[in-house]
Amino acid sequence: MSTPDRPQIPQEELDHIPGAEPSSRMDVWWWLVALVVGITVLLLFAWPDPFMNIFKFVQDGIVITVTVTLVSFLLVLIVGMIGGLGRLSTKRPVYIISTLYVELVRGVPLLVQLIIWYFAVPVMIQSLGKACGLAALEGFQANPVVMAIIGLVFCYGAYMSEIYRAGIQSIPRGQMEAARSLGMTYFQSMRHVVLPQAVRVILPPIGNEFIALLKDSSLVSVVAVADLTRRGREYASIHFDPIEVWMLVALLYLIMTLFSARVVNWIEKKTKFER
């Protein structure tokens, strides 16, 4: 149905929405990541003794740190969403339980929580098993990595609940009301209308939490999880060269955190359309 008197507009221009083009400019802060990586590589190859030796020793620690952080963070996103919705629930018991969870958990330091999860909870489970005569519980053995992930998720889930709550509350009520009046259920309107908008608002604090989680994962070294920090301490305790070890460990953490900061930044830009 072409109208001959109108000028033909090429398809590309029709697709073009002014002000909504995804930024093609390179994020200059990538240079910082490159710089830190460069320094690390320089250290590794210019002075293989001790830096390469340290790196080889802590390698599996890096894998553990990254795994623990990524797995915990995925679970934190889910726990946080449940907690956040619970905090906004009009159902009294749900609200009370989720508020208690948030208030109690964020009031106890993560380090203390981790020690409780690994050293105290297994004993509780075992004595529970003894009291109830359940052999499966009596012989309960905690896997340090699993306990560390549970501890991190439990603690960070509380913080994340508050972030989700803030994000959902920042979306005008009218959005929810409009969705409901179109016949959507509560969960449909959350899923299709409110949460997609809320997520854009809370993306920066979520990215912040991810970086904080990555750094706080170093605390799991107290429960004998052989993460990057623990491996660094072990190496330093054998070779007595704390300066080199901690410099390299700090650089390795920096590479991970700076890189994640750039990725968060990239996601933010990608999802920024209608603003």
Place this chain on the structure above:
Amino acid sequence: MKKLSLLSVTLCFFMLALIPACSSSPSDGAKLTVACDATWPPFEIINEQTKELDGFGPELIRAIANRADLDIELVNVGFDSVLAGVSQCQYDMAVSSITITDDRKKPILFSDPYYLAGQIVTVRKDIDSIAGKDDLSGKMVGGQIGTTGIIEAGKIPGAKVKTFDEVGFAFQDLMNGQLDAVIADYPVARGYVLKNSDNLKTVGPIFTDEYYGIAICKKNAHLVPKVNAALKALKDEGFLDRLDQKWVGR
């Protein structure tokens, strides 16, 4: 320009921080920092009443300081930091049940030995399959980070080694059933076994001979003869035996 002045201020602070470290070496008048890890009963502990460092080691170093006329200050840090700190001369001395080993002798000076200890394996009471360190292959073995117990555990082929910040954590983990054995100095293991005799037992012989020495940072070489002379005098007086009776008491 602003950045430059900021940089120079920062540099000045670094310099200031370095001055005491540089000048603290020779004079006997300066206070000597003695590092110790007070999570190693009965040798180094925190006194429950006074919250001061107490035990075999602290009492010994105080007696030595008294005799050699040294002014000391005890600080409580983690064991890996004790070793790293004294090898980097961050601490002047360390008394922390440190076994004299050839590896440690490279960066650290040691006094004459003051105590003979050795490693022993501790397991849960209900375990019959482990009779000594030779049965630990394929098992999860724990101990405190940086200790000779961990070094010995690392020598056992096939054993999986887990390091803890405090030896108490390792024994707790053993009792929780998440560890198969702990390797630690005999007097320490004995203390934990006596306290938890329902759950723990030591197995096999004491399989190393290890001498504790007072670690002295390389810069303070002049302290070694003084400490040794005081140590010898105390030994001759029977003070070391009295400490042994009081704290270890076999």
